[in-house]
Amino acid sequence: MSLYLLCFLLFCIGLYGVLRKRNIVKIIVGLGIMEYAMNLFFVLLGYRTHGRSPIEASNQQILNMVDPVPQALVLTSIVIGLAVTALFISIAIRIYEKYGTFDITKIKKLKG
């Protein structure tokens, strides 16, 4: 249970970063933390206490194994997170070129 709570705390730290920070780079980092928290959460869901890896071998009986599906899915999700982060950073670089700042309170040409 404490693991889930810590995972939730990590998520909240990320959310705090996205909502409260003014610097674009810190927002991106906050988003990254949120993504890690959700990946961790999904892996935790598949974990069984004292479970072993689900690899079948001869003359071995598997009694208690972890669920391999979340691990495969989280791999996909990490790759997606990488793509999103790369895109974010490239947009942030271009924003810096245009506005000369990373402060979102100064980046406000769009109104209405």
Added chain:
Amino acid sequence: MGKEFILSLMVIIPLGTAFVISLFGKYLRNFCDKAIMVSSFLLLALSLYCRFLLTNTAGTLVYKVGGWNPPFGICMVLDGLSCFMLVTVNIVAFLIALYSLKYMEQYTDKPKFFTLFSLMVCGMNGVILTGDIFNLFVFVEIASIASYALVAFGTEAEELEASFKYAIMGSIASIFIFIGIALLYGFTSTLNMADMAKILTVKDSFRLVPFVAVLFLMGFGIKAALVPFHAWLADAHPSAPASISAMLSGLLIKTLGVYSLVRIFFNVFNAGQVHTVYLKVFMFLGALSIIVGVILAISQWDLKRLLAYHSVSQVGYIILGIGLGTPLGILGGLYHLFNHSIFKSLLFLNSGAVDYSAGTRDLKETGGLAKVMPVTYGTSLFASMSIAGVPPFNGFFSKFLIILACAQAGHIGYGICAVIGSILTLSSFMKVQKFVFLGELKEKFKKVKEVPFSMQISMIILAVVCLLGGLMFVSPLKFFLQDAVNVVTGGMSYSNAVLGGGK
């Protein structure tokens, strides 16, 4: 290799096109134009063929990827609802691709544009066809990431700012969707949507499903730009190139937002008794979107920003209609989904044409363009009348059905909201017509020319569909909508059809 193989082609073709264009587009002249036209035409033809197949097999087509049977492997499902969405997406995508050939010449690097465009089409087709909930998430991400990049395509200051805002909102939405999927997987131990629906009816799920429903409502609500989550849309949609604005407003918010919401809430969560609560939330958010969207739209002076706020309002109609939960309401909602994707993409293409020829889209500067741009004027008149709900056009019929269904279900208040929204829409489009096309032609616009022929032809086809869309409701064409409605109202029949081998 049976005829179900076509379903995987709907994803393979755009993905392959994106790959090929990004490899060779730079080196071979006109290669990307040809490739994108061939692939989008093929997709249109295949989607119509899918409709034909569905009529012949009378039911559901299931393609098992890699030959693994549904609860364990990934499957792709073609039923009435996904076929309806597939045809809508591919008609509009084909016409927008045709329009972009000339329009995108004012930007540099057309091959990159068409690469991202293909990826977006691939993501949308995947979302529509997949029967696996994690695959749905992956395709949502493919389409979203392509659209973040496309919003920033012009790399001007405003576009980058809009893209950043959109990407942050979109990523948070994806995180909520992912957590919802994780919780559902932890509870049901399956990822197949049909299997999940079955397990949710058997297992006692009254605590989990409402929580997951809220996560999905937030996640897909942000993607669909329902009112409390609409802030990004008015920045992102106007900043993109006009053809992408048309794509985003016409298709993306519906495929990623509305379609996923409908599929999950009606076909997967249909088991619990709390169903009417979700419908109430849908109706409330729909009515709120109608009113807030149109009020925000009416005071805008930027043509594309005005259209973007109208997208918020029109998605409200779709959600209101579907949230009624009666067959008539769902029919009206889905019909409005089709109509809105036609006329809203046409309006965005018109705004692109005005921008292309006159060089501005500020309503205070333009005026009298009807004399120099007759085709754009005519088609935008058609689209404006459709969106405002003037009788012979398609928008009238769908709005009328939604209002009728509201009255029939006893929700008179929501019906009145829909009527007020429609009146305000009419007034704001009278403003568009007056300030863009009618009135005195200003001196600096005397030399403005009509847009190139390929842009004209795609606008004309969309306008004709606007006019003929009204015929969708009469009997020979009604099966197209009716099949989709049957899937939504059928609830568990989706699960049975997919797991039953889909014959």
